[in-house]
Amino acid sequence: HALAKFASVRSCSPRRFILLGQSLPREDRLPSALRRVLQKCLANSREEEFKKTLANEICRNWKDDDLADLTVKVDDTVFRCHQVILASRSEYFKTRLSRTVDFLEGNNRVHASLGLPFLEEHDLSTEAFEKMLEYMYTDNLEHMDPTQAEELFDVASRYLLFPLRRAVADLLLPNLEHVSPAELCHWLILSDIYGVTKIREYCLDIIAYNFEMFADIREFRALLLTLPPPSANDALRTTRPSQPGAAGHTDQGNILDDLREKWLEAEAAELDERDQSAALFDQRLEMLMLVAEREACDDDNAALH
Structure with a gap:
C-alpha cells in the first residue's frame, strides 16, 4: 500500500525537465x-x-x-x-x-x-x-580587416587579453597566402614579438620550403641582420627579452634555430647527415648576412651623397 500511495503521489506531481543549453x-x-x-x-x-x-x-x-x-x-x-x-x-x-x-x-x-x-x-x-x-x-571575432591585425596583437598584449591573439591569427592566416615575401618577413617578426605561434609557424614553414627564393629577396637578407644568430655559436647568442626570438618567450626558440630545423625537414636530411646539413645552412646564412651588410653600407653611402 505504501508503494502504491507513493506511485500515485509521484504521478500527480508536475514533471520536471532539464533543459540543456544546446x-x-x-x-x-x-x-x-x-x-x-x-x-x-x-x-x-x-x-x-x-x-x-x-x-x-x-x-x-x-x-x-x-x-x-x-x-x-x-x-x-x-x-x-x-x-x-x-x-x-x-x-x-x-x-x-x-x-x-x-x-x-x-x-x-x-x-x-x-x-x-x-x-x-x-x-x-x-x-x-x-x-x-x-x-x-x-x-569571437566575426570579421576583421587584415590591416587591423598588427594593432590587435598589440591591444591583446597591452590589455592582457591574450586569447584575442588566437582569434586574430585565425582570421589573418588565410590572408597570408596572398601577401608578398617581404610582407611575410614582416609578419614573422611581429608574430615572434607578440608570441603568436600559429602565424610564426606558418611564416617559418613558407620560408623554409622556399628558402632560395627568399634568399634572393633583399627584405629577407636585411631581416637576418636584426635577428640573434643561430645558437651553435654560444658567444654570439643573445638573451635580451626585447629581441625577437630571444629567451623572453619561453615557449619559442631562436627564429634562425627554428628556421634551420624546418629547412632540414624540408630537405629531408638524413639523421646521420643533419649536423653537416645544419652547418651548410649556417654558412649560407652567413653569406646572406654579408650581402645584407654590403647592401646596408651602400645605402648609407648613397644617402650621404
Missing part, C-alpha cells in the same frame, strides 16, 4: 544574447553626436535599455560598456576597476550627459577598441 535555439543562447547587448551598446555609442543635442534627462532615459554602467572614451568616441564583462575578461580592466580608489568612490570624472563612471584609453584606434569589445563580449 537544445536552445541559437538566438536564445548566452553568446547570442551577449552579442545583442554589445550591438545595442555600440549603436548607442555611435549616437554620441545626436546625444549632445538632447536634454540630459531625456538622453539618460533613452540609453537605459543597454544597462551600461561604464563609459570608456577612445579618441572622440565614448563607448558604453559593462564593468562585469570588462573585469571578467581582462586583468587590466579588473585592476583598474577594483583597485582605483577614485573610481570606486565616485570621485573620478563622470561623463556629463550620462552620469556613468568614465575611463579614457589612449594610443589605440576606436576600430581596434570596438574589435576588442566584440571579443570580450562574444568570445
Whole structure:
C-alpha cells in the first residue's frame, strides 16, 4: 500500500525537465544574447553626436535599455560598456576597476550627459577598441580587416587579453597566402614579438620550403641582420627579452634555430647527415648576412651623397 500511495503521489506531481543549453535555439543562447547587448551598446555609442543635442534627462532615459554602467572614451568616441564583462575578461580592466580608489568612490570624472563612471584609453584606434569589445563580449571575432591585425596583437598584449591573439591569427592566416615575401618577413617578426605561434609557424614553414627564393629577396637578407644568430655559436647568442626570438618567450626558440630545423625537414636530411646539413645552412646564412651588410653600407653611402 505504501508503494502504491507513493506511485500515485509521484504521478500527480508536475514533471520536471532539464533543459540543456544546446537544445536552445541559437538566438536564445548566452553568446547570442551577449552579442545583442554589445550591438545595442555600440549603436548607442555611435549616437554620441545626436546625444549632445538632447536634454540630459531625456538622453539618460533613452540609453537605459543597454544597462551600461561604464563609459570608456577612445579618441572622440565614448563607448558604453559593462564593468562585469570588462573585469571578467581582462586583468587590466579588473585592476583598474577594483583597485582605483577614485573610481570606486565616485570621485573620478563622470561623463556629463550620462552620469556613468568614465575611463579614457589612449594610443589605440576606436576600430581596434570596438574589435576588442566584440571579443570580450562574444568570445569571437566575426570579421576583421587584415590591416587591423598588427594593432590587435598589440591591444591583446597591452590589455592582457591574450586569447584575442588566437582569434586574430585565425582570421589573418588565410590572408597570408596572398601577401608578398617581404610582407611575410614582416609578419614573422611581429608574430615572434607578440608570441603568436600559429602565424610564426606558418611564416617559418613558407620560408623554409622556399628558402632560395627568399634568399634572393633583399627584405629577407636585411631581416637576418636584426635577428640573434643561430645558437651553435654560444658567444654570439643573445638573451635580451626585447629581441625577437630571444629567451623572453619561453615557449619559442631562436627564429634562425627554428628556421634551420624546418629547412632540414624540408630537405629531408638524413639523421646521420643533419649536423653537416645544419652547418651548410649556417654558412649560407652567413653569406646572406654579408650581402645584407654590403647592401646596408651602400645605402648609407648613397644617402650621404
